[in-house]
Amino acid sequence: MSQAASLKALITGSNLRQLSGPVLVALILSMMVLPLPPFLLDVFFTFNIALSIIVMLVAMYTRHALEFSVFPTVLLVTTLLRLSLNVASSRVVLLEGHTGPEAAGRVIEAFGHFLVGGNTAVGIVVFVILTVINFVVITKGAGRIAEVGARFTLDAMPGKQMAIDADLNAGLIGEEEARKRRRTVAEEADFYGAMDGASKFVRGDAVAGILIMLINIVGGLIVGVLQHNMDIGRAAHNYTLLTIGDGLVAQLPALIISIAAGLVVSRVGGDQDLSQQLLGQVFADPRALALTAAILGTLGLIPGMPNLVFLLLAAAMGGGAYLMIKSRREKEIKPAAAAAAASAAQAAAVAEPVDASWSDVTPVDVLGLEVGYRLIPLVDKGQDGELLKRIRGLRKKFAQDIGFLVTPVHIRDNLELKPSAYRILLKGVEIGAGEAHPGNLMAINPGRVSGTLPGRPTTDPAFGLPAVWIDAALREQAHALGYTVVDCATVVATHLNHLLLSNASALLGRQETQALLDHVAKDQAKLVEDLVPKLLPLATLQRVLQNLLDEGVPIRDTRSILETLAEHAARTQDAQELTAQVRITLARAIVQQLFPGNGEISVMVLDTVLERMLAQALAGGGDGSALEPGLADRLLQETAQAVRTQEDMGLPPVLLVQASLRWVLSRFLRRSVPTLNVLSNAEVPDTRVIKFSAFIGGKS
Numbered sequence: 001m002s003q004a005a006s007l008k009a010l011i012t013g014s015n016l017r018q019l020s021g022p023v024l025v026a027l028i029l030s031m032m033v034l035p036l037p038p039f040l041l042d043v044f045f046t047f048n049i050a051l052s053i054i055v056m057l058v059a060m061y062t063r064h065a066l067e068f069s070v071f072p073t074v075l076l077v078t079t080l081l082r083l084s085l086n087v088a089s090s091r092v093v094l095l096e097g098h099t100g101p102e103a104a105g106r107v108i109e110a111f112g113h114f115l116v117g118g119n120t121a122v123g124i125v126v127f128v129i130l131t132v133i134n135f136v137v138i139t140k141g142a143g144r145i146a147e148v149g150a151r152f153t154l155d156a157m158p159g160k161q162m163a164i165d166a167d168l169n170a171g172l173i174g175e176e177e178a179r180k181r182r183r184t185v186a187e188e189a190d191f192y193g194a195m196d197g198a199s200k201f202v203r204g205d206a207v208a209g210i211l212i213m214l215i216n217i218v219g220g221l222i223v224g225v226l227q228h229n230m231d232i233g234r235a236a237h238n239y240t241l242l243t244i245g246d247g248l249v250a251q252l253p254a255l256i257i258s259i260a261a262g263l264v265v266s267r268v269g270g271d272q273d274l275s276q277q278l279l280g281q282v283f284a285d286p287r288a289l290a291l292t293a294a295i296l297g298t299l300g301l302i303p304g305m306p307n308l309v310f311l312l313l314a315a316a317m318g319g320g321a322y323l324m325i326k327s328r329r330e331k332e333i334k335p336a337a338a339a340a341a342a343s344a345a346q347a348a349a350v351a352e353p354v355d356a357s358w359s360d361v362t363p364v365d366v367l368g369l370e371v372g373y374r375l376i377p378l379v380d381k382g383q384d385g386e387l388l389k390r391i392r393g394l395r396k397k398f399a400q401d402i403g404f405l406v407t408p409v410h411i412r413d414n415l416e417l418k419p420s421a422y423r424i425l426l427k428g429v430e431i432g433a434g435e436a437h438p439g440n441l442m443a444i445n446p447g448r449v450s451g452t453l454p455g456r457p458t459t460d461p462a463f464g465l466p467a468v469w470i471d472a473a474l475r476e477q478a479h480a481l482g483y484t485v486v487d488c489a490t491v492v493a494t495h496l497n498h499l500l501l502s503n504a505s506a507l508l509g510r511q512e513t514q515a516l517l518d519h520v521a522k523d524q525a526k527l528v529e530d531l532v533p534k535l536l537p538l539a540t541l542q543r544v545l546q547n548l549l550d551e552g553v554p555i556r557d558t559r560s561i562l563e564t565l566a567e568h569a570a571r572t573q574d575a576q577e578l579t580a581q582v583r584i585t586l587a588r589a590i591v592q593q594l595f596p597g598n599g600e601i602s603v604m605v606l607d608t609v610l611e612r613m614l615a616q617a618l619a620g621g622g623d624g625s626a627l628e629p630g631l632a633d634r635l636l637q638e639t640a641q642a643v644r645t646q647e648d649m650g651l652p653p654v655l656l657v658q659a660s661l662r663w664v665l666s667r668f669l670r671r672s673v674p675t676l677n678v679l680s681n682a683e684v685p686d687t688r689v690i691k692f693s694a695f696i697g698g699k700s
Helices: 002-010 014-033 038-061 071-099 106-115 120-169 175-227 232-266 274-281 286-300 307-351 373-379 386-402 472-481 488-502 510-521 525-531 538-550 558-568 575-585 587-594 608-617 629-648 659-670
Strands: 367-371 410-413 421-426 429-435 440-444 456-459 466-471 484-487 601-606 654-657 677-680 690-696
Touching (some): 038 106, 175 232, 367 488, 429 488, 466 472, 472 484, 510 538, 538 575, 558 575, 575 587, 608 629, 608 659, 659 677
Parallel strands (some): 654 677
Antiparallel strands (some): 421 429, 456 466
């Protein structure tokens, strides 16, 4: 019973489809050794012709070569099918050829009589011509294209892989899209390599067809004369006619398959199939049709020429060119008329003086980028500006890393700027500016270069590192000397990304906060409903999130943030206290961001005496302005020195203090030491080992 169930499962659904390939190959191979009756030969010859037509039509409607990636295997199977049919038909021809031209089936007889009129000489000539066309012209050309395509694809693979990695690092694509593109690049190389080898199948098939024809003719004469006592003339007529019919019925599908191979490998990239490309590129220009019509009309007027045919085709092409020109003019007139009407309406509106209205008040863009005229191609949609792609990728990466979607960047040209200058605005106020020179590269000195480069000295606008603008030809030399080389679009995008991260809290407005809540409510509706506005106003939530962003803490874990606020909002509405509670909840993520892994954390600490003095001075609250000036100056100087020492050792500058001092010291010290991170004792997970690397206010 179990065997029957297994057999039933094997022949149903997808298993049946999996069996179709092996069964087909087994049938093809069996035709070489098992005798086939004439009727089955007719069926298989007809199937071979139908299969070749299907393959050619699929090749014509294919937009990209990889859409028909199984074609090399199809080429092998169809070649094997033709050779098996040749062997099977040769067996029947030699065994039954003495009975007449119909001995090998109706298909071979039809090709022998109908296509060549029963004339063996004509049949041989037609067969040889078809074989030469297939072997010398189509197959050889397709094989050469496949060979060159495989070589160029392999040569271009490193560049394509680097381009994919660059797009991935810039945030333009995700990991899944990068894997898909890498897989496509590898499949292209495999496809053209397979096509280069598969074209040898068809060439070998053509040679085998000629040899099979000669063997069948000579073998037929021997069998007919010696075994069946036929006279030489009758034997030559019967066996030659059957052989020619057999050869033609095999060479026609072979020619069709070869044409399909040529169509697949000769296609140039595009999103249109062959018919659309032909109509859109060959017959799309009315000037070419009009000139062709004029030439054909001139030839048609010459005496002795087939005037009717030439003049008929000239009239058809001339009429087509006229209709195309008329259609284009109508399409151009309609937009022009609409534009003229709009201009007239605008002129009429301008002619009448209109009083000022609220429409004259334009809101200030949250984020703006103004560029000089030389940088316009980088941000022009019509020219597929590279900087536009980078900015889209930056917004996506910012949303993934920080936790909310930043407002779009409004880009405009500013003729008041220098031609290669740009500036970045936040709510109408400039927060960054720089210059970028299209066609040149910026070589940034990370601090350990081994030489100098000729060019225009400058400073990296994002991080203030020394740099130089160099010619694109010096890229490899700059890499060899240890420089970091980037193009001008990357310079602007990196600067913009740095400013986005530095001003994340200012970018989180009331509207962005509400949008973030709406997004979270899709999965955590009850949590959002219970918190805002029942327990906490939206403004307070915004202030807490801004406090976190001010100190570089991402707000990706929105669920933990909202749950912590819901737990403590009934006790206090103070944004500072709520922020401290949220930081304790996010402690693992904060420490992980500063000290990746699970090893020990090296931090700076305050001297016990200094910490006690600060606690007494700040007992009444405040932001550090209540400190005695001498104490404040000493604290700033020693902290700056400790931060420099920490950075020289390759350690993140982190100061560990008691919880009551954390917020005040963070705001006070960050003004002079922006890279400093201040943690409280409560924010360090119990699983991390603390190591004191420096003491501020005491001996290190």
